[in-house]
């Protein structure tokens with residue numbers, strides 16, 4: 001029997017909007033939702049962070065029912081910070097000895113089918129399916145650290161953050177790709193930028209999200225690794241080697257000689273993944289709302305310059321500077 005991380009296509013054979021009927025809905029869920037403050041763009045405030053309503057149900061179920069295993073690896077991000085890249089790299093690093101690299105499942109499965117989005121699986125009422133996954137499980141989440149079950153402290157967590165200006169553009173462009181007209185472009189680009197400044201972006205405030213994980217990574221560096229998309233772009237091989245060490249599967253001397261880390265980086269690069277047939281066709285995402293290809297838009301740093309006014313960029317930078325003052329973190 002195969003062990004270790006494996007592709008996990010929970011939606012194989014279909015899946016659509018009707019799948020978000022969650023049969024495990026707590027009886028007082030609607031009452032709770034009705035009491036929560038709402039943002040202008042209709043996100044709800046729960047435990048100091050802003051959530052999409054349909055995903056909050058999954059979050060509450062994770063808090064009530066999910067039992068992390070000490071061998072679990074969590075990949076935590078704010079949406080559009082590079083989770084697809086981090087999932088691909090982590091999965092490939094951890095499975096590199098199960099098959100020759102040229103046959104690694106990352107080349108035949110979408111990265112989101114190799115590493116599941118835990119919050120979405122629970123939101124759909126399929127949380128129990130995670131129980132049958134072999135260890136070590138790799139699980140992606142957007143949940144802030146303080147909202148995860150306390151026992152994740154025993155697990156490994158990799159956090160990836162990104163310049164909020166690039167996140168805003170990425171999110172705006174992503175919404176445009178939705179298969180559902182009422183989801184596509186519900187807000188203007190300026191509204192998206194403003195919600196990052198106000199702290200009401202999904203899973204935000206973006207500064208608190210990053211600060212919580214950063215604090216944990218400073219306190220317990222052996223358990224929590226803190227990464228920045230921009231630094232990963234600059235020195236991918238160096239960071240991939242560090243990531244492998246952190247995950248407990250460092251590249252051996254022989255692998256160093258053979259350039260295995262470099263090959264992992266190449267396989268998981270934006271150009272490589274975007275070019276794969278499996279990532280060009282079909283739909284993805286917990287509610288099958290987005291085409292597989294939507295997760296590979298442009299890749300890279302600084303695309304905000306092509307969309308954002310200098311005034312808006314200054315505004316976002318100013319808010320981040322103020323909120324992160326004294327922390328040593330720059331976003």
Ligand code: PAP
Nearest residue numbers: 079080081082083084085170269270296297298299
């Ligand atoms: P998610 O939150 O829906 O999972 P996520 O993968 O975090 O999305 O973010 C998508 C961004 O990562 C896209 O950025 P862009 O819109 O600025 O282009 C996407 O292009 C980028 N991305 C995807 N794969 C890679 C990769 N292999 N290397 C670098 N960037 C990538």
